[in-house]
Amino acid sequence: MNGDRVIARNYAVAFINSFIDDISEQDFLAMQDALAFWEENRKTFYFLEAPAFDAAKKISILNEVLEKLYAPESLKELFALLVRHKRVLLIRDVLREICALYKKRKNILFFTISSVHELHDDELDLIKQFLKNKTGKTILCTCVIDKSLIAGIRCRSETVEWEYSVRKQLDNLRRQLILQGST
Amino acid sequence: MKVKSSDLVSLFEKSLVGVDLDKLDEIGIVVQVGDGICQVHGLTNAVDGELIEFDGGNKGIILGLDEETVSVFLLHDSIVVQESEIARRTGGVFKTVVGDQLVGRVVNALGEPLDGLGPIKSDELRQVESEVPQIIERSPVDESLETGITVVDALVPIGKGQRELIIGNRGTGKTAIAIDSILHQKGKNVICIYVSIGKRQANVARIVRTLEQYGALDYTIVVSSEASEAVLNQYLAPYVGCTMGEYFRDKGQDVLIVYDDLSNHAVAFREMSLLMRRSPGREAYPGDVFYLHSRLLERAGKLTNGGSLTALPIVQVQSDDITAYIPTNLISITDGQIFLDTQLFNSGVRPAVNVELSVSRVGGAAQTKAIKKMTRALRLELAQYHELLAFSQFGTELDEVSQRQLARGALAVEILKQPQFVTYSFVDETLILFLLKESFLDKVEHKDLSAFTTQFISYVKSVYPKVYETIFKQQDVSDQTKEQLVTLATEFSKLFVSQEAEETKEKE
Numbered sequence: 239m240n241g242d243r244v245i246a247r248n249y250a251v252a253f254i255n256s257f258i259d260d261i262s263e264q265d266f267l268a269m270q271d272a273l274a275f276w277e278e279n280r281k282t283f284y285f286l287e288a289p290a291f292d293a294a295k296k297i298s299i300l301n302e303v304l305e306k307l308y309a310p311e312s313l314k315e316l317f318a319l320l321v322r323h324k325r326v327l328l329i330r331d332v333l334r335e336i337c338a339l340y341k342k343r344k345n346i347l348f349f350t351i352s353s354v355h356e357l358h359d360d361e362l363d364l365i366k367q368f369l370k371n372k373t374g375k376t377i378l379c380t381c382v383i384d385k386s387l388i389a390g391i392r393c394r395s396e397t398v399e400w401e402y403s404v405r406k407q408l409d410n411l412r413r414q415l416i417l418q419g420s421t
Numbered sequence: 422m423k424v425k426s427s428d429l430v431s432l433f434e435k436s437l438v439g440v441d442l443d444k445l446d447e448i449g450i451v452v453q454v455g456d457g458i459c460q461v462h463g464l465t466n467a468v469d470g471e472l473i474e475f476d477g478g479n480k481g482i483i484l485g486l487d488e489e490t491v492s493v494f495l496l497h498d499s500i501v502v503q504e505s506e507i508a509r510r511t512g513g514v515f516k517t518v519v520g521d522q523l524v525g526r527v528v529n530a531l532g533e534p535l536d537g538l539g540p541i542k543s544d545e546l547r548q549v550e551s552e553v554p555q556i557i558e559r560s561p562v563d564e565s566l567e568t569g570i571t572v573v574d575a576l577v578p579i580g581k582g583q584r585e586l587i588i589g590n591r592g593t594g595k596t597a598i599a600i601d602s603i604l605h606q607k608g609k610n611v612i613c614i615y616v617s618i619g620k621r622q623a624n625v626a627r628i629v630r631t632l633e634q635y636g637a638l639d640y641t642i643v644v645s646s647e648a649s650e651a652v653l654n655q656y657l658a659p660y661v662g663c664t665m666g667e668y669f670r671d672k673g674q675d676v677l678i679v680y681d682d683l684s685n686h687a688v689a690f691r692e693m694s695l696l697m698r699r700s701p702g703r704e705a706y707p708g709d710v711f712y713l714h715s716r717l718l719e720r721a722g723k724l725t726n727g728g729s730l731t732a733l734p735i736v737q738v739q740s741d742d743i744t745a746y747i748p749t750n751l752i753s754i755t756d757g758q759i760f761l762d763t764q765l766f767n768s769g770v771r772p773a774v775n776v777e778l779s780v781s782r783v784g785g786a787a788q789t790k791a792i793k794k795m796t797r798a799l800r801l802e803l804a805q806y807h808e809l810l811a812f813s814q815f816g817t818e819l820d821e822v823s824q825r826q827l828a829r830g831a832l833a834v835e836i837l838k839q840p841q842f843v844t845y846s847f848v849d850e851t852l853i854l855f856l857l858k859e860s861f862l863d864k865v866e867h868k869d870l871s872a873f874t875t876q877f878i879s880y881v882k883s884v885y886p887k888v889y890e891t892i893f894k895q896q897d898v899s900d901q902t903k904e905q906l907v908t909l910a911t912e913f914s915k916l917f918v919s920q921e922a923e924e925t926k927e928k929e
Contacts, residue, residue: 372445397463398445399507 243335246328249320250335257312258343263378265310266340270348270380272307273337276330286326296321300329347375352384352392369393369400447510451475452490454502457651458696460490461508467491470514470550475500476507482515482653485697492697494653496531516546517661519668524612527629527643530654530661535645536629547668549660553719560725562756562783566677569605569844570598572772572837575796575854576803577759577779580787581675582723584732586751588743589761593773595735597841598759599679600628602733604635605844606677612669613641614678616662619648619655619685635842648685652696655689663720663730670728678721682735683714687747704746714747715754743778757781771838776803789847790897795854799833806830833857835867836874848892849878852906855898861910869919880913881906 261269276282286296297318304314313333320329341348351357351365366377384392390403449463459481461473471483473493479500485492495502518532520543527536534541562580579585587595603613615632617625625645632638642665646658659680666676680686687710694707702708714734721732736751741763743752752758757780766773785793805826813819813827836857839845845853853874856862865873882889888905892898898906918926 372443394448394507396450397447397465399448399509400445 242328243331245325246331247335249316249325249328249332250339253312253316253332253336254339254343257310258340260312261310261340264308266337266344266346267378267380268308268310269313269333269337269340272304272309272313273330273333275303275307276333280330283327283329286321293321296326345375346378347373347395347398349377349379349393349395351379351381352387352394353381354383354385354387354389356383357381357391365391365393372400373398449473449491449508451502451504451506451508454504456696457495457498457653458693459493459495459502459508461493462490464491464508464510467510472511472513472515474509474511475502476509477502481508484693485699494656494693495651496653498651514548514550515657516548517664518543519545519547519665523642523665524640525638525642527625527645530644530646530650530658532661545668547664549657549664551664551667551720553716554722554724558724558726560723562723562787564723564729565784565787565789565847566611566675566729566731567605567609567789567847568598568602569846570601570772571839571845571850571853572774572776573598573602573759574788574847574850575792575837576776576800577757577774577781578784578788578792579731579733579781580723580784581729581731582721583757583781583783583787584718584721584734584755585781585784586755586758587733587735587761588738588748588752588758589773590739590741590763591737593761593763593766594771594841595737595761596628596681598761598772599681599733599735600631601841601844602677603632603641603679604637604842606640607635607637609675611640611675611677612666613637614662614666614676615641615643616659616678616680617643617645617647618658618680618682619646619689620681622647622649631842652689652692655685656693659683659686659717663717666730667720670724670730671726673727675728676730678730678732680717680732680734682737683751684737684747687713706746710747711750711754714751718751718754756783769838770834771841774837776800777807789851791851791892791895792847792854794898795851795858798858799854802826802829803833806833828863831867832862832870835870836862845878846893847896848889851892851898852878852881855903855906856910859907859910861914864914865917866919866921869917869921872919873917876917877910877913880916881909885909 286299300317300321301314304317316332317329320326320332340346347369349369351362357365362379362381366379369377386405388404390401392401392403393399447464447466449461451459452462453460464473467473467483467486469483469486473481473483475481477500479495479497479502481493481495483491483493493508518541522541522543526534526538526541528541529535532541562582564581566579566581566583568574568579573579577585587598589595599615603615606613615628617628625643625647629638629643632641632643642662644658644662644665646654662678662680666678669676687706690710690713691706695701695705699707718732718734721730723729734751734755736748738745738748743749743760760775760778761773762775763773765775806829809819809823809827810830819827836853856874856877862870862873885905888902888909891902
């Protein structure tokens with residue numbers, strides 16, 4: 239683990255130790271969204287690192303983003319602290335560590351459920367129950383539409399995947415045919 | 422391969438029915454890629470050495486487990502692995518194809534053909550990292566494996582199941598000894614495997630051509646991992662070759678495997694270790710570089726089922742320094758070494774075997790009795806010769822005994838010279854060494870030695886085939902045979918006409 243990650247982890251551990259009971263599942267999902275936003279928009283941190291802006295301006299920009307993502311107040315405080323400590327570039331790593339620690343402490347597995355059409359609540363509950371039975375963990379999920387599956391669904395977390403889709407079967411078939419062709 | 426569309430539909434239906442709906446695949450996400458290695462987050466229950474499949478079609482092997490990520494080395498350079506790509510556990514380890522179909526083929530470290538002779542149809546796959554045979558399964562090394570090289574068979578004999586290191590500077594004939602040993606196995610029911618590690622393509626092509634030219638490819642497998650290939654392939658190649666050899670050994674056959682060379686293998690492993698950020702030790706090699714080679718060479722041996730795996734690892738040294746890290750490791754692992762000397766090589770002694778630094782720890786027990794009888798005093802004679810040679814360089818006047826020893830030594834050195842691609846059977850070697858031992862060569866001029874010995878062998882073979890056959894069958898020279906040989910040699914000495922005399926005759 240390199241130096242920056244160690245520092246990021248220390249901030250995250252301190253944050254989780256202080257606020258874990260105040261963070262709801264909704265807050266966690268909001269933090270996940272914030273993480274996804276900054277994974278996609280990494281460049282924003284370089285602007286925030288620029289010395290041309292003062293700390294107050296940077297904090298207000300960050301707060302604005304977090305408010306739009308419905309992130310908890312405690313996270314705003316942490317980000318303000320990071321800005322004051324001149325560790326803006328660590329924000330993404332800290333947030334990632336917070337999400338990982340929260341999931342670990344609360345025994346949560348976060349799934350992205352991909353399907354060809356929008357899933358109803360009862361269907362989603364069924365899937366969640368199935369995944370809970372399989373993993374023994376609290377299941378949180380987000381749904382996305384993925385037409386490339388052709389038919390069926392795919393549930394993917396960081397460590398496990400369950401997929402029953404036409405695309406997967408076609409992929410398997412393609413591999414089998416390639417294997418047969420090469421022997 | 423052509424597949425009908427109706428077949429495809431039925432295959433698809435089958436695959437839909439056969440899905441295990443209860444199974445959760447364990448996956449990980451690639452977080453870093455570069456230099457043939459990638460870090461994968463996830464894969465919580467993955468084990469060391471496990472084969473990993475990437476969604477993009479590449480595969481890799483886990484060689485490092487960290488707290489949050491695993492280090493996966495990639496098998497294919499050509500297939501791109503991207504950041505955030507999904508990596509899946511396969512639950513199995515890396516396996517290679519084995520079987521009779523591999524004989525005569527040139528394959529890469531993944532067992533894929535490189536010779537353009539079509540796919541290898543083999544039903545059996547074996548793990549490349551398998552357990553070494555246990556003590557109870559092993560039998561002592563007591564059967565000779567002829568190399569056809571007189572100096573080796575006489576002074577550093579190799580037994581079936583032995584591990585004999587070939588060590589020397591660059592360009593001293595290490596590969597030549599190994600290739601000659603392979604060529605000599607023709608018709609001896611020995612399967613040969615040549616593993617090329619980190620060599621140039623042109624070198625491998627030349628070796629393959631040589632093997633083909635001398636008809637040795639019919640019983641040889643060439644496993645090649647070129648210098649330009651992924652570092653993992655260079656790391657895997659010797660294990661893959663060994664696994665292929667074990668298939669034949671387990672069937673009760675004799676196998677000779679050449680690892681050319683393990684210095685490159687160690688360098689590949691060092692590269693991998695440094696990429697995995699393992700702490701470097703002596704010469705920047707990781708701490709377990711000894712285990713890397715010991716676990717490979719321990720797989721050689723003779724088994725009670727009759728099969729054997731003889732290993733000839735090659736290692737390159739710098740400036741004839743055999744005290745470097747990897748050479749000393751290998752010397753301590755193997756059952757002896759053949760040291761090739763640059764000075765000897767440059768002075769025209771080929772094979773340039775340094776007799777004083779070369780040793781065979783177990784081969785003596787396996788040496789053919791006939792050769793053993795003929796070489797009892799040879800090592801001592803050569804040692805005395807080299808000692809006196811150094812002494813004589815100071816211009817000291819030597820007594821008659823010393824001069825005789827010098828002359829005998831020079832004769833021995835001359836007789837042990839052998840051109841490349843020319844190998845002798847043990848009977849031929851016995852006859853040559855007999856001539857030396859019984860002083861029949863003392864009066865022959867050095868330039869005529871080769872002609873004298875070659876003609877003597879032909880003379881015995883053609884005029885007295887029974888004597889030749891007796892030595893071959895008994896693998897020994899009895900007192901009676903010895904007497905016969907003395908008579909024959911005396912007879913031949915009278916008949917032999919030196920090259921000079923022949924030329925003078927022609928002129929007249």
